[in-house]
Amino acid sequence: MNKTVFITGATAGFGEACAKKFAANHYNVIITGRRKERLEQLAESLATAHAVEVLPLTFDVRDRGQVAASISTLPDAWKRIDVLINNAGLAAGKDDFDKASLDDWDTMVDTNLKGFAYVAQAISRLMIPHKRGHIINLGSVAAKQVYSQGNMYCATKHAVDALSRAMRIDLLPHHIKVTAIHPGAADTEFSMVRFKGNRIVADKVYDGLIPLVAADVAETIFYCTTLPDHVCINDLVISCTQQADCFYYDRE
Known part of the structure; x- marks a missing residue:
């Protein structure tokens, strides 16, 4: 019987890559995101390429009601989730603290912290009766260091780090693994989203x-x-070879 992986933020970047990787290794895949058309296209391509079952769910992790409704109404065959990849997140803006947009702050807190927690709690409740499961939380090197103009983004990723450690402790009696993955500079849609479509600024990263x-x-x-x-593995930081941390780079 194939195992099942549940992936948030699956329409691009790490989430989409994880969907492809796990499907290629015979996992049935639940892919979630806000962009319905992208999800459906990905679902079709995964099912065709790998002969696995794929369930696309369109919802916004920031909406507690949507999260609860989408997960609580999963068909019984999909409720035995082996792996959660808690990936949905973003950076919005890069400004000095006194000049930052409060709307950007709200978006990051609602997505990176509250939405992250809503999904993790709902899926952990499905794992607990089976006394097994693995939750992968996507953090960032910004969870380990604070950098100039990173203010609220760094704060939310520090919170992801703290919640990952808290989940590891609280879910220990249920034999559920929790792993926090903290990537450094990665060429995905991340910078384009952060800089609101400004390709020139995004590429300079x-x-x-x-x-x-x-x-x-x-x-x-x-x-x-x-x-x-x-x-x-409780905690793992991954970067490109030319990046030591948030501050030290060997740029050619």
Whole structure:
């Protein structure tokens, strides 16, 4: 019987790459996101390419009611979830603290923190009766260091780090693994979203670097889920070779 993975933010970036990686390894896949057309296209391509079952769910993680309704009404055959990839998140803006947009702050808190927690709690409740499961939380190197103009984004990723550690403790009696994955510079839609479609500014983030790509992170996540039952990677920071942390780069 195929295992099942539940992936948030599956319409692009790390989420889409994870959907492809897990489907290629015979997982049935629940893919979620806000962009219905993209989800349906991805679902069709995964099912065709890998002969697995794919369930697309269109909802916004920021909406507690949508999260609860979408997960509580899963068909019984889909409720045995082996892996959650809690990926939906974003950066919005990069400004000094006193000049930052409060709308951007709300978007990041509602998505990166509240939405992240809503999904993790709902899926953990499905895992608990089975006394097994693996929750992968997507953080960032910004969960480990605070950088100039990163203010609220760094704060939300620090919260992801803290909640991951809290979940590891609270879910320990239920034999549920929790792994926090913290990527560095990765060439996805991240910077385009952060800079609101400004391609010139977004591309400068990766000047002189060979950055991570989404598939690199998906490979790492998949590796973490393939370890023996008695092994859990709690916390993992991944960066390109030219990046040591948030501040030190070897740009060519």
